[in-house]
Each structure stands twice: as structure tokens, then as C-alpha cells.
Amino acid sequence: MSTDETGHGGAKTPESAGNPGGTGQDLLQLITPSGERISHPEFDFWVRDITDEQLCSLFEDMTVIRRIDVEATALQRQGELALWPPLLGQEAAQIGSGRSLRPDDFVFSSYRENGVAYCRGVDLTDLLRVWRGNASGGWDPDSINMATPQIIIGAQTLHATGYAMGIQNDGADAVAVTYFGDGATSEGDVNEAMVFAASFQAPVVFFCTNNHWAISEPVRLQSHIQLADRATGFGIPGMRVDGNDVLAVMAATRLALDRARRGGGPTFIEAVSYRMGPHTTADDPTRYRDANELEDWAAKDPISRLAGLLERKGLLTPELQQQVKDKADAVASGMRRGCTTMPDPRPMDIFKHVYSTPNSWLERQQDHYARYLASFGDPADAVSEEGAR
Amino acid sequence: MTQLTFARAINAGLRKSLEDDSKVVLLGEDIGALGGVFRVTDGLQKDFGTHRVVDTPLAESAIVGTAVGLAYRGYRPVVEIQFDGFIYPAFDQIVSQVAKLHYRTRGAVKMPITIRVPFGGGIGSPEHHSESPEAYFTHTSGLRVVTVANPQDAYTVIQQAIACDDPVLYFEPKRRYHDKGEVDESVDQRSALPMDKARVLTAGSDVTLVAYGPLVKTALDAASAAADEGISIEVIDLRSLAPVDYAPVEDSVRKTGRLVVTHEAGQSGGLGAEVAASITERCFYHLEAAPVRVTGFDIPYPYSKLEMHHLPGLDRILDGVDRALGRPNSLTGLEG
Numbered sequence: 225m226s227t228d229e230t231g232h233g234g235a236k237t238p239e240s241a242g243n244p245g246g247t248g249q250d251l252l253q254l255i256t257p258s259g260e261r262i263s264h265p266e267f268d269f270w271v272r273d274i275t276d277e278q279l280c281s282l283f284e285d286m287t288v289i290r291r292i293d294v295e296a297t298a299l300q301r302q303g304e305l306a307l308w309p310p311l312l313g314q315e316a317a318q319i320g321s322g323r324s325l326r327p328d329d330f331v332f333s334s335y336r337e338n339g340v341a342y343c344r345g346v347d348l349t350d351l352l353r354v355w356r357g358n359a360s361g362g363w364d365p366d367s368i369n370m371a372t373p374q375i376i377i378g379a380q381t382l383h384a385t386g387y388a389m390g391i392q393n394d395g396a397d398a399v400a401v402t403y404f405g406d407g408a409t410s411e412g413d414v415n416e417a418m419v420f421a422a423s424f425q426a427p428v429v430f431f432c433t434n435n436h437w438a439i440s441e442p443v444r445l446q447s448h449i450q451l452a453d454r455a456t457g458f459g460i461p462g463m464r465v466d467g468n469d470v471l472a473v474m475a476a477t478r479l480a481l482d483r484a485r486r487g488g489g490p491t492f493i494e495a496v497s498y499r500m501g502p503h504t505t506a507d508d509p510t511r512y513r514d515a516n517e518l519e520d521w522a523a524k525d526p527i528s529r530l531a532g533l534l535e536r537k538g539l540l541t542p543e544l545q546q547q548v549k550d551k552a553d554a555v556a557s558g559m560r561r562g563c564t565t566m567p568d569p570r571p572m573d574i575f576k577h578v579y580s581t582p583n584s585w586l587e588r589q590q591d592h593y594a595r596y597l598a599s600f601g602d603p604a605d606a607v608s609e610e611g612a613r
Numbered sequence: 614m615t616q617l618t619f620a621r622a623i624n625a626g627l628r629k630s631l632e633d634d635s636k637v638v639l640l641g642e643d644i645g646a647l648g649g650v651f652r653v654t655d656g657l658q659k660d661f662g663t664h665r666v667v668d669t670p671l672a673e674s675a676i677v678g679t680a681v682g683l684a685y686r687g688y689r690p691v692v693e694i695q696f697d698g699f700i701y702p703a704f705d706q707i708v709s710q711v712a713k714l715h716y717r718t719r720g721a722v723k724m725p726i727t728i729r730v731p732f733g734g735g736i737g738s739p740e741h742h743s744e745s746p747e748a749y750f751t752h753t754s755g756l757r758v759v760t761v762a763n764p765q766d767a768y769t770v771i772q773q774a775i776a777c778d779d780p781v782l783y784f785e786p787k788r789r790y791h792d793k794g795e796v797d798e799s800v801d802q803r804s805a806l807p808m809d810k811a812r813v814l815t816a817g818s819d820v821t822l823v824a825y826g827p828l829v830k831t832a833l834d835a836a837s838a839a840a841d842e843g844i845s846i847e848v849i850d851l852r853s854l855a856p857v858d859y860a861p862v863e864d865s866v867r868k869t870g871r872l873v874v875t876h877e878a879g880q881s882g883g884l885g886a887e888v889a890a891s892i893t894e895r896c897f898y899h900l901e902a903a904p905v906r907v908t909g910f911d912i913p914y915p916y917s918k919l920e921m922h923h924l925p926g927l928d929r930i931l932d933g934v935d936r937a938l939g940r941p942n943s944l945t946g947l948e949g
């Protein structure tokens with residue numbers, strides 16, 4: 225890493241995202257990019273129970289969420305979704321951590337953790353409601369112990385910390401896990417969350433996916449030091465793991481969860497990965513990053529890497545590949561069906577759930593708008609969208 | 614009945630809520646051993662423990678943001694913002710999270726968070742300690758905004774705010790903290806006047822004078838001074854600023870035909886504008902004169918030696934009453 229690359233990020237485009245330099249820690253890795261399992265004196269312990277069958281299941285989940293991502297992107301291109309934030313390249317980070325959680329843990333994520341939502345058991349139709357513009361929210365957070373995803377960058381880290389303080393008060397051993405990106409580490413809320421989490425030793429895991437790009441801004445614009453090292457300044461242990469290595473992610477997450485459950489307080493995990501797609505379907509990364517960089521990262525692809533390991537172990541049979549493909553196709557077609565058959569909202573729905581108790585201001589506006597709609601001759605709640613305009 | 618200061622009345626209300634509901638937790642800066650800079654939480658940490666009355670690090674966004682997480686977990690957090698001017702770092706958490714999460718979860722998650730804010734001027738403080746930011750929040754859907762103007766209301770309304778399943782900003786008139794009043798602690802908050810209702814304080818026939826928070830006392834003093842001149846003023850304490858309970862204001866204006874609204878906050882885009890517009894829409898044919906606003910100016914809160922020029926006092930309110938009545942006043946002869 226040259227000093228130039230660790231300096232202030234500039235406006236030069238396109239260029240490599242690089243990584244902040246400094247004397248940061250080594251990247252924890254248990255599977256090499258070519259699929260070789262390498263042993264680690266400390267972290268092997270945390271994945272010692274992972275059977276061949278579980279490796280195949282991780283491979284299936286990662287393949288399925290990539291398929292979900294492809295399908296949702298297609299739905300956006302076909303006009304069925306207004307927008308979609310792809311997770312291409314981040315499958316190991318999401319599945320490795322998501323599969324490490326207990327049902328009573330609670331996730332506070334950003335908008336990109338659709339793979340984590342899949343691990344939590346989200347109904348895929350619910351996953352699309354907001355992106356289709358059909359509803360103000362997707363699912364009941366308590367039904368899958370995952371909060372409604374956050375678009376305000378980093379705001380959810382405080383919610384996780386507060387939730388963790390509640391767990392502490394309850395004397396429970398659940399953990400709050402918050403997901404955010406490299407860009408979010410510059411937000412005040414994330415820094416304040418780490419101050420609070422450290423101060424109260426709250427059972428919270430800060431899972432930072434360093435995908436190298438915050439829309440067009442490279443990670444070195446956010447930080448002069450490795451992101452994991454930032455946590456140390458708050459008195460929070462930081463770990464830097466290969467985010468494209470599902471076993472490394474799992475090992476780190478399990479260690480962090482265990483620490484939190486035992487009263488050891490918060491942990492910060494930097495999962496080093498790469499956003500291989502655009503920020504959202506509305507973004508054009510060719511304007512700000514070099515194609516070579518994408519190629520470099522494609523060589524470290526998380527799914528190919530796990531496939532490499534399975535192959536070395538003789539597990540990547542045609543049967544497995546077919547089974548995984550069938551599953552991914554079935555999930556994708558089910559999601560597509562759920563998306564395209566989602567009932568359109570009714571105009572008066574916009575007034576729902578603003579308050580949980582009656583509110584005279586809103587009731588009056590609602591009443592007046594219903595009368596306005598009714599003036600077109602239709603019952604208020606059945607007026608067509610054209611009528612509502 | 615006991616005589617309590619405003620601050621002690623809120624303290625008693627908080628204590629009652631802490632006793633009644635184990636999910637109530639207090640968060641804020643200096644609210645523990647110190648009892649808050651205004652002593653509103655005096656003794657509560659000692660009696661309820663550090664897990665229910667939590668001294669937090671100095672980060673307003675985090676105080677409100679962790680309250681959101683606690684609400685997700687089923688708690689009923691009560692947050693103290695130390696001074697009105699310190700609330701802005703928490704603005705995103707209040708308007709994008711607290712206010713919208715019920716909507717954004719399609720009603721699945723409630724945000725029963727109470728945010729206590731000492732507000733208003735008149736205490737000779739340096740900058741950022743005397744502001745009236747209520748209109749930022751009355752303009753934010755999903756929030757309820759209430760004020761209190763006497764110790765009895767302070768006692769019951771804080772309990773109603775905490776019991777409410779929607780988020781509530783509870784504005785405390787800090788220059789009245791040491792004013793005493795009768796408080797009946799046996800009053801059950803559930804049977805007291807609901808927090809979203811306005812209250813008519815004095816019956817009058819000539820002018821309707823609407824005030825809230827710290828200016829309610831000033832308005833009552835103005836009404837009493839006007840009575841000496843034979844002018845009968847009906848004073849209404851709005852109490853709730855979002856939503857405003859317009860029914861008693863409408864009833865009053867239908868009777869008097871004249872409306873004066875007063876607040877410490879700057880004029881443009883303030884509550885007075887909202888009340889004047891709404892009452893004009895609803896009672897236009899009963900109005901004998903244009904509604905009058907007597908408010909702070911559109912300036913940063915001024916240095917303390919001149920703050921009394923900014924704050925509507927008894928004389929400026931009476932000047933506004935004269936305008937509403939068409940009597941000689943400071944603007945006589947001026948068009949518009």
C-alpha cells in the first residue's frame with residue numbers, strides 16, 4: 225500500500241478503492257480464494273462443528289441469495305420494483321454471520337442485508353414491499369427478530385445498542401447485531417453507538433461490511449486507519465476478517481456473540497468484502513471505479529471460493545449443484561410471483577399507522593381526503609390511482 | 614393537596630410512572646446523582662437504581678437512538694434533553710426514527726418514548742439555553758407535542774405522555790420550574806383531562822387569547838390587567854401543540870370574534886400561524902378582525918440583557934389585544 229493510497233481520498237476517477245493502510249491486523253482467513261482450507265490456531269475452534277453437510281447448506285444459501293439478488297435486479301429492470309440495492313459479492317459476509325445468530329438475537333441492519341433477512345426467515349414478498357412502493361414497511365420485526373432495514377446511514381447502530389441495553393436489563397443472554405457499511409463508520413451515530421456500547425458493556429455486535437465503496441466514495445475517504453482499528457479507540461475489540469470467506473465470518477461472529485452472551489460486551493467485526501454491483505439499480509459504478517478492480521475481486525468471489533473447498537472435499541457433485549440450482553430457481557420464481565401479485569395499496573392506506581392512538585389533525589385530513597375522493601363518484605377506498613391524482 | 618413547585622410536580626409524576634410500570638426507564642445527562650440540572654429527577658436514581666434511571670454519555674442522538682432500541686425491546690423510555698438548544702443533534706433520530714417507525718413497521722412496532730425538553734427563555738442564560746423549538750416537532754407527523762403550564766398538569770400530563778403508545782415531546786417551561794401550585798397527587802392520570810385537550814382558563818367575551826407553556830401565566834396576568842379596563846379576555850391554555858385541540862378555541866372565537874395567539878418562539882411558520890390559519894378556516898364568518906400574533910421575533914434567541922424585548926410580556930400582549938379590538942395601539946395607522 226503506497227502512502228498515496230492512504231492519503232485523503234480525492235476526486236480522481238476512476239481509481240482503486242484500496243484500503244486504509246497503517247499497522248492494522250492481519251485478515252482472518254480460513255478458506256483461501258482458491259478454496260483451500262487453512263487452519264488457524266484460535267479460530268478453528270469456532271467452526272469445529274461445521275460438517276460437510278453444513279458446508280453444502282452454506283453453499284446453497286449463498287447461491288440462493290445471489291439468485292434472489294439477480295431476480296430482484298431483473299424485476300427492477302422490468303419496472304416491477306422502483307429500486308433495488310444489490311448485495312452481489314457480499315454473500316459470505318451475510319450468510320456466515322446471519323447463520324450464526326440465534327432466533328432470540330435481534331438484527332438491526334441497513335438496506336443491503338437481504339441475505340441476513342433470508343437467514344432470519346423473511347417472507348420474500350415482504351422483502352420487496354418497500355422497493356415496489358407498495359407499503360411503508362415490509363414485515364413485523366418481532367416475527368423474525370429483525371428490525372425494519374435502515375436507510376439513514378448508521379442510525380440503526382444506536383437502536384441495536386439500546387436494544388442490547390434492554391437485553392441487559394432483562395437479564396437475558398440474547399445479542400443485538402447491527403450491520404452497516406464502511407461509509408457508515410464516519411457517521412456520528414455509529415461512533416456514539418460505540419461510546420454507549422462500551423460504556424454500558426452492552427451485548428451488541430457491530431458488523432461492518434467494508435465493501436470498499438459508499439456509492440462513489442472509496443473507503444480511504446472515510447478512514448486513515450483500518451476500520452477494525454477504530455473500535456479499539458472506543459475500548460471495543462475489533463476483528464478484521466475476510467468477508468468473502470464464509471467460515472472466517474462465521475468464526476468471528478460466533479466468537480463475538482459468545483463474548484456478548486457471557487457479559488463480555490460489544491465486539492466490532494470488519495468484514496472485508498467488495499460490492500461487485502452498483503450501489504443500487506440507479507447507480508453507475510463505471511463513472512467512478514476501475515474495471516480492473518472488479519476483476520481482482522471477482523477472483524476472490526465468495527461463492528466460487530466455497531465451491532472450490534467443496535470440490536477439494538469431493539462434495540461438489542452434479543447432484544448437489546442441481547439441487548442448489550433448483551432451490552434457487554424455485555425461491556426466485558416464488559419471489560417473482562409474490563412481487564407481481566402483490567395487491568396494490570388503496571389511496572386511504574397512506575393514513576394508516578402514522579399514530580397508534582387517534583389524532584384529531586390527521587382524522588380531519590383523512591376525512592376531507594375521503595370526501596374529495598368520493599366526489600369522483602367512487603367509494604373513497606376503491607378509487608383508482610388515476611382518480612386519486 | 615400539596616404545594617409543589619413545577620419541578621417537584623414533574624418529579625412526582627415520573628416517580629409514579631416508574632412505580633406503576635417496570636418498563637419505564639429514564640435516560641439523560643446528569644439525571645442520576647445530580648438529579649438533573651433543574652433537579653427534576655432528584656432522588657429517582659437512588660430509589661429506582663442505575664438501570665432504570667440511567668446517566669448517559671454526552672450524546673443526544675445516542676440518547677434518543679438507544680431509546681428507540683429500548684422501545685423495540687418493549688421498554689417505555691423517558692428521555693431528558695438537558696436544554697432546548699441541545700436537542701438538535703438528536704433531530705434525525707427524532708424525526709426519521711422515533712416519529713416514523715410505527716409507520717415504517719406498518720403499526721407492528723410502537724414507539725412509546727417521552728422526550729422531556731425544558732424550553733423557553735426568561736432565565737438570563739447564555740445562548741442555546743432559552744430556545745423554543747416546538748414548531749420543528751409539531752411539523753413532524755408521527756409525534757405528539759405537549760406543553761404544561763401549571764404544576765397539576767405537569768404531574769398528570771407527564772404520566773399521560775409516558776403511558777401514551779405514541780412518541781411525545783413534553784415541553785417544560787423552564788422559567789416556571791420554581792413556581793408553586795396546588796398538586797393533588799391522588800388524581801389518576803387516566804381520569805384527568807387528556808393531554809391532547811386544550812383548557813379554557815378564564816371565561817371572557819371580548820377577545821380570545823391563546824397561549825401555552827411559559828406564557829400562560831403572562832396571558833392570565835394580561836387578562837386580569839385588561840379586566841381593570843373593562844375588557845373581558847377568554848384565556849385558553851392550548852396544552853397540546855400537536856395536535857391542537859381546536860374545538861374550545863372555535864367555541865371561544867365564535868363568541869368573541871377576536872383571536873390573539875402568543876408564544877415565545879419566532880413568528881414565521883410558528884404555532885401562532887397554524888392556529889390563526891385554522892381558526893380563520895373554521896370560523897371566518899365569526900371573526901370581527903384579523904387574528905393577531907404576539908410572538909418572539911425571527912431572530913436567534915438574543916443575549917440575556919435584551920431578552921425581555923424578544924419575549925412577549927404583558928404589555929405587548931395587551932397591545933395585541935388592542936389591535937384585535939381595533940383600539941388605539943402601537944400599529945395604529947399602519948396598513949397590513
